[in-house]
Amino acid sequence: MSWLQVVVLSLLQGLTEFLPVSSSGHLRIFSTWFFGQDAGASFTAVVQLGTEAAVLVYFFTDIVRILIAWFRGVFRPEHRDDPNYRLGWYVIVGSAPIAIIGFVGKDLIRDNLRNLWITAAVLIGFSFVFLLAEKLGRQDRPVDGKSLEGLTMKDAVVMGFAQCLALIPGVSRSGGTISAGLFLDMSREAAARFSFLLAIPAVLASGLFSLPDAFAPSSVGQSASGIQLLVGSAIAFVVGYAAIAWLLRFVQKHSLAWFAGYRILLGLLVMGLLATGTIPAS
Numbered sequence: 065m066s067w068l069q070v071v072v073l074s075l076l077q078g079l080t081e082f083l084p085v086s087s088s089g090h091l092r093i094f095s096t097w098f099f100g101q102d103a104g105a106s107f108t109a110v111v112q113l114g115t116e117a118a119v120l121v122y123f124f125t126d127i128v129r130i131l132i133a134w135f136r137g138v139f140r141p142e143h144r145d146d147p148n149y150r151l152g153w154y155v156i157v158g159s160a161p162i163a164i165i166g167f168v169g170k171d172l173i174r175d176n177l178r179n180l181w182i183t184a185a186v187l188i189g190f191s192f193v194f195l196l197a198e199k200l201g202r203q204d205r206p207v208d209g210k211s212l213e214g215l216t217m218k219d220a221v222v223m224g225f226a227q228c229l230a231l232i233p234g235v236s237r238s239g240g241t242i243s244a245g246l247f248l249d250m251s252r253e254a255a256a257r258f259s260f261l262l263a264i265p266a267v268l269a270s271g272l273f274s275l276p277d278a279f280a281p282s283s284v285g286q287s288a289s290g291i292q293l294l295v296g297s298a299i300a301f302v303v304g305y306a307a308i309a310w311l312l313r314f315v316q317k318h319s320l321a322w323f324a325g326y327r328i329l330l331g332l333l334v335m336g337l338l339a340t341g342t343i344p345a346s
Contacts, residue, residue, distance in 0.1 A: 065107070065288045069099050074111055074296035078303025081115040082260065082311055084194065084239030084323045085330075089183045092233045093334055097343050102178060110293050114300030116267040119260055121301075122308045126261070130155070147213045154215055154258075158224030159265040165228045166266070177232050180338055180345045186234030187331035191324035193243050198319045201246030209253035209316075212261075219248055219258070227262055234331075237263055238311075242320065252315035260308065 080087040095103040134152030137144040207214035226244035230237035245255025337343045
C-alpha cells in the first residue's frame with residue numbers, strides 16, 4: 065500500500081465514519097476507483113481505531129461517568145437506580161448482536177459482501193430507510209439528548225441489531241442506529257449520541273481483531289506497514305473528532321434526508337462506473 069493511499073483513505077475514513085454515509089462503503093469505492101484495488105476490510109477496521117480514539121476523547125467525561133456508575137452498581141445494589149448504571153448495561157447489551165454476528169460471519173463480510181454492485185445498491189436502498197425514519201419518527205420520546213436519561217433496554221436491543229447492518233458496506237453504522245432511534249420516536253440528537261457510545265465496543269474489538277490481518281491479508285486486501293497504520297489512524301482521529309462535533313450539531317436542526325440524497329447520487333455514480341467498466345465490481 066502506498067503512502068498516498070494511506071493518507072487519502074484515512075482522511076476519507078475520518079470524514080465518513082460518523083456521518084450516515086458508510087465509511088466502509090466509501091473506502092471500498094474510492095480505493096478501487098482511485099487506486100485500482102480494494103484496500104480490504106482489515107485495513108478499514110484497523111484505521112477505524114483512529115476514529116474510535118476520537119469517540120473516546122470526545123465522550124471521555126460521559127464514558128468515565130458511565131463506567132463509575134456501572135461498577136458501583138454492580139457491587140453495590142443501592143446504586144442501581146442511577147441512570148448511568150443502566151446506560152452502561154444498555155451499551156453492553158446493545159453491543160452483543162454485532163459482536164456475535166460479526167465474528168460468525170467474518171469471512172462473508174470480508175469477501176462476498178464487498179462487491180461494488182452490492183455496495184452501490186445498498187447506498188441507494190438504505191437511503192429510503194433514512195427518509196422513512198424521518199417521516200414516521202415522531203421524535204417526541206422524553207429521552208434527554210445529553211444524558212440519555214429515558215433510554216430503555218428495548219431501545220438498546222433494537223439499535224444494537226440495527227448496528228449489525230453496518231457490517232454490509234454501504235449501510236452506515238450511524239445511519240442504521242440513528243434511523244432505528246428515530247423509528248423508536250427518539251430525537252436525532254439522542255439517537256446520535258447513543259449511536260456513538262454503542263459503536264465504542266464494536267469498533268474497538270473489530271480493529272484489534274483485524275490488526276494481524278492488516279499486515280498480511282489472508283484474503284481480499286492490501287498489506288500495510290506498522291507506521292502506515294499508525295499514521296492512518298492518527299489522521300482518522302483528527303478528522304473523526306471534527307466530524308463528531310459537527311454531526312451532533314447538525315442533527316439538532318437538520319434531517320437525514322440531506323445524507324440520503326448524497327448517498328443516492330453516489331450509488332448511481334458507482335453503478336454508472338461499473339456499467340461502463342471504469343471500475344471492477346470486485
